[in-house]
Amino acid sequence: MWKILKRIAKTGIATETPPDLQKVGAGETAATQRIHDEILQILGRALTIREVDAGSCNGCELELNALNNVYYNLEGLGIKFVASPRHADLLLVTGPVSRNMALALQRTYDAIPEPKLVVAVGDCAINGGIFGESYATLGGVAKMLPVDHVIPGCPPEPIAILQGILTAVRYRLGTRAAADSAGHA
Amino acid sequence: MKIADLNLNLAPLPAPFPLVRGEVCASEWSAVALTIAENHGRLVTLWGSDDRHGEAGHFVVSAVYAVENGTLLWLDLPLPDQQLNYPDIAGIFPYASHMQRAVADLLGLVAEGASDTRPWLNHGAWPMDYFPLRREFTGTEVRDWPAVTDYPFVSVAGDGVHEIAVGPVHAGIIEPGHFRFAVVGEKTLRLEERLGYTHKGIDKRFEHLPASEGYRLAGRVSGDSTVAYAWAYCMALEAVWNWQVPARALWLRALMLERERVANHLGDLGALGNDAAFGFGLSQFMRLKEDWLRLNKTLFGHRFMMDRIVPGGVAFDPDTAACAKITAQCDAIEAEVRELHAIYDDHAGLQDRFLTTGRVTTELANQLGLTGLAARASGVPRDVRIDFPAPPYDELAVNIACRNSGDVAARVAVRFDELLESLQLLRQIVRRLPDGAVIAAPDNGMPEGRGAGWVEGWRGGIFVALTVEKENRIRRCHCHDPSWQNWPVLEYAAIGNIVPDFPLINKSFNLSYSGHDR
Ligand code: SF4
Numbered sequence: 042m043w044k045i046l047k048r049i050a051k052t053g054i055a056t057e058t059p060p061d062l063q064k065v066g067a068g069e070t071a072a073t074q075r076i077h078d079e080i081l082q083i084l085g086r087a088l089t090i091r092e093v094d095a096g097s098c099n100g101c102e103l104e105l106n107a108l109n110n111v112y113y114n115l116e117g118l119g120i121k122f123v124a125s126p127r128h129a130d131l132l133l134v135t136g137p138v139s140r141n142m143a144l145a146l147q148r149t150y151d152a153i154p155e156p157k158l159v160v161a162v163g164d165c166a167i168n169g170g171i172f173g174e175s176y177a178t179l180g181g182v183a184k185m186l187p188v189d190h191v192i193p194g195c196p197p198e199p200i201a202i203l204q205g206i207l208t209a210v211r212y213r214l215g216t217r218a219a220a221d222s223a224g225h226a
Numbered sequence: 227m228k229i230a231d232l233n234l235n236l237a238p239l240p241a242p243f244p245l246v247r248g249e250v251c252a253s254e255w256s257a258v259a260l261t262i263a264e265n266h267g268r269l270v271t272l273w274g275s276d277d278r279h280g281e282a283g284h285f286v287v288s289a290v291y292a293v294e295n296g297t298l299l300w301l302d303l304p305l306p307d308q309q310l311n312y313p314d315i316a317g318i319f320p321y322a323s324h325m326q327r328a329v330a331d332l333l334g335l336v337a338e339g340a341s342d343t344r345p346w347l348n349h350g351a352w353p354m355d356y357f358p359l360r361r362e363f364t365g366t367e368v369r370d371w372p373a374v375t376d377y378p379f380v381s382v383a384g385d386g387v388h389e390i391a392v393g394p395v396h397a398g399i400i401e402p403g404h405f406r407f408a409v410v411g412e413k414t415l416r417l418e419e420r421l422g423y424t425h426k427g428i429d430k431r432f433e434h435l436p437a438s439e440g441y442r443l444a445g446r447v448s449g450d451s452t453v454a455y456a457w458a459y460c461m462a463l464e465a466v467w468n469w470q471v472p473a474r475a476l477w478l479r480a481l482m483l484e485r486e487r488v489a490n491h492l493g494d495l496g497a498l499g500n501d502a503a504f505g506f507g508l509s510q511f512m513r514l515k516e517d518w519l520r521l522n523k524t525l526f527g528h529r530f531m532m533d534r535i536v537p538g539g540v541a542f543d544p545d546t547a548a549c550a551k552i553t554a555q556c557d558a559i560e561a562e563v564r565e566l567h568a569i570y571d572d573h574a575g576l577q578d579r580f581l582t583t584g585r586v587t588t589e590l591a592n593q594l595g596l597t598g599l600a601a602r603a604s605g606v607p608r609d610v611r612i613d614f615p616a617p618p619y620d621e622l623a624v625n626i627a628c629r630n631s632g633d634v635a636a637r638v639a640v641r642f643d644e645l646l647e648s649l650q651l652l653r654q655i656v657r658r659l660p661d662g663a664v665i666a667a668p669d670n671g672m673p674e675g676r677g678a679g680w681v682e683g684w685r686g687g688i689f690v691a692l693t694v695e696k697e698n699r700i701r702r703c704h705c706h707d708p709s710w711q712n713w714p715v716l717e718y719a720a721i722g723n724i725v726p727d728f729p730l731i732n733k734s735f736n737l738s739y740s741g742h743d744r
Binding site for chain 2: 198
């Protein structure tokens with residue numbers, strides 16, 4: 042136990058300021074707070090994500106996993122990967138959608154309650170990437186599901202994924218604000 | 227056993243390790259397999275090709291065996307008269323079963339006498355009479371195709387026995403696959419895997435790429451082993467084209483291969499801690515891994531070093547400052563890993579979960595052809611870097627990491643040892659790095675021919691068999707992941723363990739879905 046505590050003390054806090062707010066320069070707490078507030082405003086709670094690997098080479102998964110490390114500290118921003126699609130607000134999909142995974146992907150999507158967002162992560166999820174379209178793959182996620190936002194890269198780096206997730210959420214905020222003002226008019 | 231005793235007509239193939247090839251007829255096919263098995267040789271991989279040219283030519287089934295001291299034997303069985311079956315060898319090498327089932331799905335060639343002939347990669351999402359690797363198909367035709375169908379799992383009946391179905395979508399951020407557990411209470415009686423969910427037609431896709439570009443696709447067969455795959459592919463292509471790679475480039479390839487090994491071991495050691503409810507381990511190791519990947523990005527321009535191994539060499543050239551950074555990072559990481567190693571070893575809760583869990587005995591490992599890291603944890607000392615050393619490994623003395631207990635604890639211990647060994651190798655590589663060019667121009671044209679690559683990835687041996695036609699075209703490229711051997715062993719490792727220990731056992735193997743499904 043002593044060694045563990047020593048190690049923890051020595052490591053300290055390694056979390057970095059989230060990406061697109063670094064330029065704000067208002068310091069980490071303020072930035073984190075702002076992301077939190079935005080997510081709360083849009084969803085009324087923390088942002089929960091269900092990830093589906095629909096045929097990826099696993100490169101994209103490595104970077105999604107990296108988002109949970111202490112540097113990016115995704116959970117600290119109120120963003121959480123969840124096991125059940127029924128608990129999710131957002132579906133993150135990687136890989137060219139393989140025909141063998143199409144049904145499982147569709148069922149996962151269907152199980153997510155409305156309103157839901159779909160984000161395609163990586164070149165493969167955007168258009169099939171290097172694997173293209175074939176007897177085995179459908180190509181991009183948009184071939185099957187309404188995609189709200191795409192994050193290019195092979196694989197996209199964690200920072201780019203984080204930025205993409207935040208952009209998707211903001212986009213939803215934008216459309217809701219637009220819908221609200223339309224309602225007022 | 228001497229290969230000569232087999233009485234085969236063999237000719238050497240180009241490769242930076244001993245490789246011979248020969249053709250056999252159907253009766254020799256299984257006889258040779260049996261002789262090899264009796265003499266402790268093992269099957270490395272098995273695949274099929276369509277070598278028909280119009281009316282001429284044949285379907286061919288190929289197998290590669292590791293025999294004798296560091297020689298690979300590549301056997302081709304051409305099937306005469308448009309014949310569609312060949313003798314089963316899964317009765318001799320049980321782990322050939324999935325490979326044979328894949329050949330049946332992709333080419334319609336059937337292993338006659340095999341006990342299991344269920345489809346493996348074809349889940350019913352394309353017609354059962356559509357065989358993508360046959361010449362008459364482009365691989366891109368799509369008609370009104372069916373949807374996936376049910377799979378006849380083997381069921382276990384008995385008092386109190388029930389089934390737990392898991393996947394293909396798992397709880398975490400991981401690749402898809404399906405596990406069917408037959409359990410009594412919490413105890414696993416039987417586990418059956420169903421894979422193939424990430425099958426993306428890579429073999430066929432190769433046929434649409436110039437041979438000089440295939441390394442990019444090979445590097446995406448399994449994202450966590452991109453260096454090993456790209457190297458194995460380039461090794462095969464360079465052998466065919468007789469392309470002399472500069473020494474500096476070969477050393478830099480080894481540098482990347484060891485960095486890939488370290489990155490994955492760091493990740494696994496953290497995840498293994500986490501699966502035993504020790505979140506501290508995950509956060510500490512993930513931090514180290516992130517530091518490691520960030521330096522990759524700085525030095526090679528990519529966190530996983532994708533597309534940095536290219537035909538004829540490598541696509542970067544580190545200066546002295548970069549080399550100094552690598553050494554410094556090795557030192558820093560070593561100190562931290564040693565500290566964490568001591569914490570893992572001391573932690574009673576962790577050891578309680580690791581010890582005796584998911585055991586694979588040496589005997590079983592040999593029987594089932596277990597390979598790579600998992601094999602070394604079960605007392606089977608195999609490592610391509612030592613047994614089939616291609617340059618620069620012929621000059622680098624690699625110390626093999628081995629354990630005998632074959633449990634999760636052993637697989638953790640092997641990872642720790644290999645990680646430290648890789649750090650040692652990295653420092654050595656940087657120190658001894660030869661000067662000169664990092665890429666050579668091809669000067670022999672682009673002749674046709676076949677060649678192979680064989681590289682010890684972090685998970686195990688990665689084999690690439692490549693047949694190139696004239697004009698830079700790929701006729702057939704077969705990439706073999708060690709997971710083909712190891713997935714079936716996991717089914718055994720789970721038996722008798724409680725279901726909650728399965729994630730831990732699974733992680734301790736950390737097999738590739740994408741590398742297997744292709
Ligand atoms: S985008 Fe790249 S890393 Fe991601 S799944 Fe596709 S090939 Fe792999």
